[in-house]
Amino acid sequence: MANFIPYGRQSISVADVEAVCDALTSDFLTQGPVVGEFEQAVADLSGCKFGIAANSATSALHVACLALGVSEGDRVWTTPNTFIASANCARYCYADVDFVDIDPQTYNLCPIKLAEKLAQAAQEDKLPKVVIPVHFGGHPCDMRAIYELSQQYGFAIIEDASHAIGAKFKGTPVGSRYSDICIFSFHPVKVMTSAEGGMAVTNKEPLAERMRLLVNQGVSKNKREFENRSPGDWYYEQQTLGFNYRMTELQAALGLSQLKRLTSFIERRRELVQGYYQLLRGLPVQLPGEADYAYSSWHLFPILLNEALTEQRATIFKYLRDHNIGTQVHYIPVHTQPYYQQLGFHCGQFPIAEDYYARTLSLPLFPDLSDQEQEHVVNVLKEAIDQAFIL
Template sequence: MSKDFISYGRQSIDEEDIQTVIETLRSPFLTQGPKIQEFEQAIANYVGAQYAVAFCNGTAALHAACYAAGIGEGDEVITSPITFAASANCVRYMGGTVVFADIDAHTYNIDPVEIRKKITPNTKAIIPVDFTGQPAEMDTIMEIAHAHNLVVIEDGAHSLGAEYKGEKVGTQADMTMFSFHPVKPITTAEGGIIVTNNEDYYRKLQLFRSHGIEQTKYSAEQGDWYYEMTDLGYNYRMTDLQAALGLSQMTKIDTFIQHRREIAAFYNEAFQNMDGIVVPYQLQETNSGWHLYMIQLEKGSRKQIFEQMRALNIGVHVHYIPVYWHPYYRQLGYDRGLCPIAEKWYENALTLPIHPTMKTEDLAIIVSNIKELVKEFN
């Protein structure tokens, strides 16, 4: 048994991060100040995007992206069922209809073949999810989108720092969202961002996060105090405190990602040829950020192993329940059996701890107990 609880994910905060936030607390700005633009620019530069707009959380960022894409009543948006509910909920916020396309049995990401099957005259957009930090097949998805005049909003909540065909995730889609929740690659406590190379989307994102209010050409005539609300927006703004923490975290992101990759390699080697366990497959020409490390248990032993590992103070988890299994979506008419590959995968999936603060002894404890339990229950 582990002496201390080993969580599946957690933030890595050091004294430099703390001092950066303290300095901002002592500055004139707590909410809307210079750190936000600095943080946006840092993210944009890191991924190679032209624009970035920060939000109070990743869900708000996805909501804003759907607004910028013009999604509304009667529009259909295709996404994966194996994701956090926000990837679908953002469509519902705008009055759109969520269409779930099944996953690829190897990558666990949305399958482009299934996307093609789901396209109708009402399809407006695609929201591929970079599940666990592995990029979706963006070249094929973008080809499909261009052929049907669709907007692609990449849910990269897991994939900041991941690479697709030699480039950082963040410029392949029309808009890409990254999350800064504490278990993500870097944290701002809560926070999210949209990166894009489209200036029109950029302006709409800025408008949407700030009540739909903007300074106008009439400001000089009316006075510097003058502004107008031109659309119905939200207060989805990030604070300077969050942005300051994010800026400090960005100086360490490559170290964080490298540590995650080392942990994944350790797990892969430990479980590679073990009966009863399937290790994650990595798509060629991608380099995952390894936000999550998930195995499949082949013998239907997930519940027993989950409970035994938790009893040993090891915080295994399961990501995710298929979105359309949730009561809200069932009430909308979604039935089980809609995405059979995703459902079969979910029944056997188990998330193992992976985060930058893990030690070698933590990994040894996890591996030895998983091996023992798999043998016991198989």
């Protein structure tokens, strides 16, 4: 039987291992210089002035909401087609969450649906304080359209680019222009990894300073910021209630090393996407595309089964898994989760996202996936579909 092929997997080089070992044998394991180097490198890549490292993208999303003043009674909107962290970050701040249905082509938050919902919310005096568009699968949202709506209705924007480091909107890096804060994830299945870890980038210094304080227990060692007179160089101040969301030197060292290969990672992902376009031709599936404004980093390759196969999705999923193909479903719509249904959401509210969920499967996509393994994935998928039609 063939080796298991996951939907995503990290690519670790000798240089990556050496970088981590160098950090491990240095004078610092946490709060050292490598974290700062990694922050600046990601900020530079993103066309932003400031980078704030965190132990996860979820943590980065949380402090981003806090830095923008999200609190009880505020409203935060995001997409239902995302991992739960994109909504949970607002709930951590005791804010109310709502969702905007997705575009059927990009599977991202739909700017047309957003405009309609904002117009209704303005009439009811229920506008959001923050909107969190998610660059699903590495494909950028239509950020210009969302930004223009923010100027009209007065909400802040957090780009959840957990899938999308290296992606571009109209030739410019995601996060560089149309948002207040942008978040990246470095989980092992993402485009690049720091094992665990996340990053917030911004061009606004007050937001950067606030997030930096929040990831470090709310503690400042900057004498210029002290509220009390400093009795000596040992002195520090807790100036707000923060969190231990710090990234380690080991994680930052791996991230810095991986960043050197980011371009090649994305190029290989894009090659594999072209391979899927060829290999899947003629099958009863809808393939993900790329809008003319977008340069996707292709974190995921989600296909949609034709409606005739919808009832057989679980059977096809099991066949693939039984044959060591690690297909996955991205994502179960957030509003259908029990926690959010307890808050009043119900199935049927966001039909495009729900239809997408009912038919989607993510196929393996990662830089070290070989052409032969990709062909094997498609051959097994064909077998699975044939079996489903027999049933």
